[in-house]
Amino acid sequence: MTGDDAAAPPVVLKLGGSLITEKDSPETLDEPALDAACDAVADALAAGDVDRLAVVHGGGSFGHHHASERGVSTTEGTRDADAVAAIHGAMKRLNARVLERLRERGVPAVPVHPLSLAARTGGTGGGLDLPLGSTATLLDEGFVPVLHGDGVATAGDGVTVVSGDELVVELAAGLGARRVGVCSTVPGVLDGDGAVIPEVDDFESVADALGASDATDVSGGMAAKVRELLALDAPAYVFGADGLSPFLRGEGAGTRID
Ligand SMILES: Nc1ncnc2c1ncn2[C@@H]1O[C@H](COP(=O)(O)OP(=O)(O)OP(=O)(O)O)[C@@H](O)[C@H]1O
Numbered sequence: 001m002t003g004d005d006a007a008a009p010p011v012v013l014k015l016g017g018s019l020i021t022e023k024d025s026p027e028t029l030d031e032p033a034l035d036a037a038c039d040a041v042a043d044a045l046a047a048g049d050v051d052r053l054a055v056v057h058g059g060g061s062f063g064h065h066h067a068s069e070r071g072v073s074t075t076e077g078t079r080d081a082d083a084v085a086a087i088h089g090a091m092k093r094l095n096a097r098v099l100e101r102l103r104e105r106g107v108p109a110v111p112v113h114p115l116s117l118a119a120r121t122g123g124t125g126g127g128l129d130l131p132l133g134s135t136a137t138l139l140d141e142g143f144v145p146v147l148h149g150d151g152v153a154t155a156g157d158g159v160t161v162v163s164g165d166e167l168v169v170e171l172a173a174g175l176g177a178r179r180v181g182v183c184s185t186v187p188g189v190l191d192g193d194g195a196v197i198p199e200v201d202d203f204e205s206v207a208d209a210l211g212a213s214d215a216t217d218v219s220g221g222m223a224a225k226v227r228e229l230l231a232l233d234a235p236a237y238v239f240g241a242d243g244l245s246p247f248l249r250g251e252g253a254g255t256r257i258d
């Protein structure tokens, strides 16, 4: 790796929990979807389409079931250590499966666990404090850091959930990402007739079409996703499985949020 490569702005990619797991069936992977996503990432790195990549994955049927069973969300915390262990443990199990499949394909993927790093020091109403030294250094050293939705220490509220979408926003802003991709089960942000909206540049114009997730989801589904991605400087794209390879090649995919 040259010094110039190390300075290049990274691409930040989220693999949605809805995409890589069977969201209605506790702790079950969607094996073909996860394999296809890992193939696309490995191929893009091997082809040199992307050289610096940070990956985040969501909770799907691993995190959300444990969190909702215990009444924990991005705004409702817990002080029960068993509940924290259940949520974090499930997310680590999912993370291990994602890492294993990426590494099998030659991707130098390593874990970064947000519970050990991040905090909501201003409580649930405040911002997320996510120190990026480890992720940035891993990128500089040629690794692909893989973060995930997790529990997060929250001042005044114990531990709440941090969504993969929030992590994507923090990573993209803090690392100066070139582009951001959010790969989910839908081909983009859909309008009231189910058609993909090519571009979103303000929340109000799409608010009516934006619902929560179809499945158990403690972090706000598509509406929260769009709101968070709009706050970024880098262009963000929301797309389905078919959009992943085009996105990694630097092409447009799904809905552009800018
Ligand atoms: N207008 C809309 N356009 C697209 N999807 C929408 C819309 N309104 C609601 N949705 C829902 O949002 C879901 C995608 O958000 P969700 O948070 O479930 O995805 P994810 O990021 O893949 O999962 P996870 O949160 O587990 O990581 C879609 O499956 C769909 O049910």
Ligand SMILES: C=C(C)CCOP(=O)(O)O
Pocket: 017, 057, 058, 059, 060, 063, 064, 067, 087, 091, 148, 149, 150, 151, 161, 162, 163, 164, 165, 218, 219
């Ligand atoms: C429920 C947990 C622990 C993770 C939530 O992350 P998301 O699936 O990206 O919303």
